[in-house]
Amino acid sequence: xxxxxxxxxxxxxxxxxxxxxxxxxxxxxxxxxxxxxxxxxxxxxxxxxxxxxxxxxxxxxxxxxxxxxxxxxxxxxxxxxxxxxxxxxxxxxxxxxxxxxxxxxxxxxxxxxxxxxxxxxxxxxxxxxxxxxxxxxxxxxxxxxxxxxxxxxxxxxxxxxxxxxxxxxxxxxxxxxxxxxxxxxxxxxxxxxxxxxxxxxxxxxxxxxxxxxxxxxxxxxxxxxxxxxxxxxxxxxxxxxxxxxxxxxxxxxxxxxxxxxxxxxxxxxxxxxxxxxxxxxxxxxxxxxxxxxxxxxxxxxxxxxxxxxxxxxxxxxxxxxxxxxxxxxxxxxxxxxxxxxxxxxxxxxxxxxxxxxxxxxxxxxxxxxxxxxxxxxxxxxxxxxxxxxxxxxxxxxxxxxxxxxxxxxxxxxxxxxxxxxxxxxxxxxxxxxxxxxxxxxxxxxxxxxxxxxxxxxxxxxxxxxxxxxxxxxxxxxxxxxxxxxxxxxxxxxxxxxxxxxxxxxxxxxxxxxxxxxxxxxxxxxxxxxxxxxxxxxxxxxxxxxxxxxxxxxxxxxxxxxxxxxxxxxxxxxxxxxxxxxxxxxxxxxxxxxxxxxxxxxxxxxxxxxxxxxxxxxxxxxxxxxxxxxxxxxxxxxxxxxxxxxxxxxxxxx
Numbered sequence: 001x002x003x004x005x006x007x008x009x010x011x012x013x014x015x016x017x018x019x020x021x022x023x024x025x026x027x028x029x030x031x032x033x034x035x036x037x038x039x040x041x042x043x044x045x046x047x048x049x050x051x052x053x054x055x056x057x058x059x060x061x062x063x064x065x066x067x068x069x070x071x072x073x074x075x076x077x078x079x080x081x082x083x084x085x086x087x088x089x090x091x092x093x094x095x096x097x098x099x100x101x102x103x104x105x106x107x108x109x110x111x112x113x114x115x116x117x118x119x120x121x122x123x124x125x126x127x128x129x130x131x132x133x134x135x136x137x138x139x140x141x142x143x144x145x146x147x148x149x150x151x152x153x154x155x156x157x158x159x160x161x162x163x164x165x166x167x168x169x170x171x172x173x174x175x176x177x178x179x180x181x182x183x184x185x186x187x188x189x190x191x192x193x194x195x196x197x198x199x200x201x202x203x204x205x206x207x208x209x210x211x212x213x214x215x216x217x218x219x220x221x222x223x224x225x226x227x228x229x230x231x232x233x234x235x236x237x238x239x240x241x242x243x244x245x246x247x248x249x250x251x252x253x254x255x256x257x258x259x260x261x262x263x264x265x266x267x268x269x270x271x272x273x274x275x276x277x278x279x280x281x282x283x284x285x286x287x288x289x290x291x292x293x294x295x296x297x298x299x300x301x302x303x304x305x306x307x308x309x310x311x312x313x314x315x316x317x318x319x320x321x322x323x324x325x326x327x328x329x330x331x332x333x334x335x336x337x338x339x340x341x342x343x344x345x346x347x348x349x350x351x352x353x354x355x356x357x358x359x360x361x362x363x364x365x366x367x368x369x370x371x372x373x374x375x376x377x378x379x380x381x382x383x384x385x386x387x388x389x390x391x392x393x394x395x396x397x398x399x400x401x402x403x404x405x406x407x408x409x410x411x412x413x414x415x416x417x418x419x420x421x422x423x424x425x426x427x428x429x430x431x432x433x434x435x436x437x438x439x440x441x442x443x444x445x446x447x448x449x450x451x452x453x454x455x456x457x458x459x460x461x462x463x464x465x466x467x468x469x470x471x472x473x474x475x476x477x478x479x480x481x482x483x484x485x486x487x488x489x490x491x492x493x494x495x496x497x498x499x500x501x502x503x504x505x506x507x508x509x510x511x512x513x514x515x516x517x518x519x520x521x522x523x524x525x526x527x528x529x530x531x532x533x534x535x536x537x538x539x540x541x542x543x544x545x546x547x548x549x550x551x552x553x554x555x556x557x558x559x560x561x562x563x564x565x566x567x568x569x570x571x572x573x574x575x576x577x578x579x580x581x582x583x584x585x586x587x588x589x590x591x592x593x594x595x596x597x598x599x600x601x602x603x604x605x606x607x608x609x610x611x612x613x614x615x616x617x618x619x620x621x622x623x624x625x626x627x628x629x630x631x632x633x634x635x636x637x638x639x640x641x642x643x644x645x646x647x648x649x650x651x652x653x
Contacts, residue, residue, distance in 0.1 A: 005045075039093050039121055077194065090121070096341070149164065164238070175219060200266075213267030217280065254313075257314060281312065284310070305336070376485070386490055
């Protein structure tokens with residue numbers, strides 16, 4: 001087991017280092033093969049670890065931090081929760097790496113891209129497998145750095161670099177809270193071992209546990225883009241589409257959910273913390289779903305969708321339903337990676353056009369993209385019998401079972417969010433794939449008709465379609481990667497079947513890690529709640545069909561008008577960025593202007609300039625005495641000697 005765990009994290013690290021150091025000197029295919037091979041090798045080791053797994057295992061690889069009574073070795077901890085996360089991360093990221101070979105085919109910076117992508121996987125695996133909080137924090141910051149570098153990968157365009165900086169700065173706010181919690185827990189419990197901390201909560205008053213839980217929640221808000229630290233994620237779409245898939249599906253945004261699930265035995269002892277987590281998740285899910293209703297950018301719709309679905313996972317954790325939250329995390333990884341990668345195929349076809357109101361008719365042009373995309377959309381909308389339906393229903397069921405005014409209200413809010421999710425999901429499907437092709441951009445004149453990199457508009461990424469003006473055919477490898485994700489998304493419900501269909505594999509597998517979550521609401525109640533969720537999903541589909549299917553042309557014509565009213569409010573994300581700009585950015589700039597222009601330049605620089613001017617003037621005045629006349633020098637020596645003798649005489653006297 002020690003060898004398997006070591007290889008799981010070391011293979012992506014080795015691949016990233018080799019590509020970073022000598023990748024530019026290797027043939028392109030070798031560099032790509034190395035980047036993909038190490039991730040798939042890590043997946044194979046994960047499968048072997050799953051086959052050999054019997055009980056939770058701690059493996060110490062090396063010493064790391066040690067001083068006095070503080071010790072944080074490089075120790076890995078494998079339990080069912082970590083194991084299912086590792087299997088998901090390595091498999092989904094492996095598909096994304098292979099997809100990237102086609103997507104980045106014409107980009108000259110492919111070496112930097114694959115090196116960062118490998119390091120991203122390494123950091124996430126360290127985060128998941130860490131046995132102590134400092135090592136987990138190392139992986140936590142690692143995914144933050146890699147996301148910053150990959151979101152701003154095409155940094156020559158200012159908006160891309162700005163998006164990377166925004167993600168880095170906003171997530172640092174939550175990271176600070178997480179860091180404070182780590183120091184405080186060591187001071188209280190004299191250990192940073194996660195397994196030990198989870199068993200020591202009874203030693204502290206509930207108020208202390210509540211404070212620790214809220215700090216960890218605030219840290220999770222940053223990484224998982226929950227209210228109020230969600231503003232970075234929509235702008236993260238500036239990176240390459242495979243990066244968006246990796247961040248939103250398998251790695252960074254799930255880190256906050258994993259942290260709270262991992263530490264739940266400790267922080268779950270506070271009902272206040274549970275309520276805060278659930279409330280944060282439900283409100284975020286509703287907020288992001290409403291924003292997605294009005295978005296025009298295909299990737300921003302999926303970004304807000306991610307924020308909303310992570311909110312569902314937070315709701316599950318807040319209800320104490322760790323297996324339900326993990327279930328939705330896994331299924332979401334499959335269908336969200338599928339949707340982003342399919343969106344990449346669409347964007348490739350459309351010459352990097354991302355406005356859904358300028359698309360249409362792609363169902364016949366891209367059948368290998370349409371059907372997997374439709375499968376992912378059905379999962380996202382919670383259409384019955386899909387993986388997304390069962391995973392989302394398990395969370396709503398947990399909120400219902402929790403009972404009370406608060407959790408009853410959160411159940412209703414989650415149900416309303418499911419309705420909205422179905423509407424915006426099929427709005428996206430109808431506008432992108434339905435209708436005719438008359439809204440598509442024409443073939444570029446005088447060029448190859450290929451898709452062009454955001455770095456250089458002179459490098460064609462993909463060859464043009466032989467038929468169909470204005471279209472290009474994405475590499476077949478990109479479309480082939482959609483098929484396994486579509487199958488897993490549709491069949492994901494088999495991971496954790498409802499109680500009336502038999503014991504769920506995931507809940508049974510996690511039973512040794514998480515406590516029994518509920519006594520069960522009864523099969524009849526569960527069926528009724530599933531029926532209600534079915535009505536919500538199908539009602540959303542019907543609304544989308546009536547408005548964006550039958551009245552598609554009218555909606556597209558109306559979209560040409562400037563946004564106003566509620567639509568503008570939702571399009572701007574409830575003006576959250578404007579609020580941040582008003583409360584933080586503008587005061588910061590004003591203060592920086594005062595410190596720069598009035599303090600630094602007006603006081604410090606002016607004072608130094610005046611001092612230099614005075615010294616220069618004194619030097620020039622003294623220099624005037626240098627006349628070359630020996631008599632003047634003798635008189636000066638005599639005057640100086642007289643002054644010295646006079647001073648000594650006065651002191652002695």
